[in-house]
Amino acid sequence: MAEFVVIRLGRTSADAVEWIAVDDNGTRRGAPGMGTLEQAAAEIRGRAVIVLVPAIETITTTVNIPIRGGARLRAALPFALEESLAEDIENLHFASGLRRANGELPVAVVSIAKMDEWMSALGDAGIEALRMVPENYGLARIPGTLSLLVDRDCIFFNDGGDTEFAMQGARPSDALVATGALAERSGDEEDDDQEADGKGHLLAYCEAEDEARFSHDWIALRHELDSVDINLLADGVLPRLAVTVASGNGVNLLQGAYGAKTDYRSQLRPWRGAAVLLLGLMVVGLVGKAVDYNRLVQEEAALKARFTEEYRQIRPGDTREVMDPVNAVRSIKQGLGASTGPQVFLPSLRQLGDAMAQNTSARIENISYRAGVIDVRITSPDVATLDNIQKSVSASGRFRASIQSTDQVADEISSRLQIRETGS
CATH class of the missing domain: 3.30.420.380 (Nucleotidyltransferase; domain 5)
Structure with a gap:
């Protein structure tokens, strides 16, 4: 009151x-x-x-x-x-x-x-x-x-x-x-x-x-x-x-x-201590960030120098500056014949085998593999069976199957199914 x-x-x-x-x-x-x-x-x-x-x-x-x-x-x-x-x-x-x-x-x-x-x-x-x-x-x-x-x-x-x-x-x-x-x-x-x-x-x-x-x-x-x-x-x-x-x-x-x-000075006076403390915390935080940034820059420079040194030993004739180490490693693997094929080919065959086991009326005529893509020639009694095989392969989420072509041969359907990793 x-x-x-x-x-x-x-x-x-x-x-x-x-x-x-x-x-x-x-x-x-x-x-x-x-x-x-x-x-x-x-x-x-x-x-x-x-x-x-x-x-x-x-x-x-x-x-x-x-x-x-x-x-x-x-x-x-x-x-x-x-x-x-x-x-x-x-x-x-x-x-x-x-x-x-x-x-x-x-x-x-x-x-x-x-x-x-x-x-x-x-x-x-x-x-x-x-x-x-x-x-x-x-x-x-x-x-x-x-x-x-x-x-x-x-x-x-x-x-x-x-x-x-x-x-x-x-x-x-x-x-x-x-x-x-x-x-x-x-x-x-x-x-x-x-x-x-x-x-x-x-x-x-x-x-x-x-x-x-x-x-x-x-x-x-x-x-x-x-x-x-x-x-x-x-x-x-x-x-x-x-x-x-x-x-x-x-x-x-x-x-x-x-x-x-309005007397802003008198209003702010009780908060002066808190403001100084807050300012001090901000300064300490900024100094800490600056120290961390400088350390990370030095570590990055050291890693880059070490990578460049080892890269020169593998490819002594390449004197260009290495801008993208990931692409450089991929290039070395390809040059050495390394391939990611087995990691894609075998699991995809396993997924295809499961799909064929669920649709026994269809049969595989031919399989080819190139650059991470599997082409399969399948003969099935009807289009519905082919569609079931496509959905079964894609159901895992890792692989994506797509029907490339279909032909009527006598009473059967001859089609080409392409399988590749999702996102590739």
Whole structure:
């Protein structure tokens, strides 16, 4: 379970900041505090920091563009929102959150000057933020429910879907009218619609004084909506906002130029010893390979010199360099009359004899042998018998028999069968 210190910046640099410790399960881990940024920094105590920035300084919206993320998305956001922004996009910083199920991408926009001001103030206090989130994202989105939070002269609102914003100097009903959740109607229209269905459920958060201040608004809203549930914030607004953003809600403004820089040196430092050991093993392995290769080269040269010396003794008149010792030995054997015939001829005769024993109606007329190939003249009563002999000879796998020719002689078949070693 991760713990965070959530720091809420004031609307101006002169305003006090608020802080509270929470965990990612939405549980408060301490009482709220108020003071300077330096005092807030003293309460961090090694925990990650989430900074809430004033909602009135940011624009929160959604956009649907078919770019997954990264630098390309950050480059496309300004142009996708340019027409809906009053300020030049060159002066604005854009950040996006996780794409929602309907394909919409939550986006937060803030001036670069404000971002620089906030980052400078945090840096001066020695605070390094993990996330920086517009504070109105602290109002949780509940599908099918209108949610509203009163913070002094500001109203935070979301419709449970893709509409999220903050209004300054407005009443709760103004926020609902702005989104179309509550229509402004004349008296006649109200009479006509008295029996109409309700228009939704409102979940509101405010302090006790705000409940009293907007009492007439709450009464009017209860007439217009199915239900209005008001939750009083005994410890102020911050605890409600903090537990929501600590669970991962909201768009992190620390992206692009303000994103965290990866410190590769510190990440690799724990692996330095292992890397040195691995490098040493690689060097030892390469040295061993080089020694083995050099030894094999020397052995090859010695064997080649010895073979050449003995070859010259057998063939003193051949002064050519011996490139292929195997062919040289074969040539010597052929010159000395050595033959591989017996190793082929006798086993092939044995295989042929077995085949003839299985087909006694056939007889051998003639056998000849030349260069590892046996030609057999066979007389058989029919072609089927000849085919059986061919298959029987080939069945061993060592020899391959093929029918070269067949002739009809009286009532018999005279054929020539050729037998050779498989692969020759």
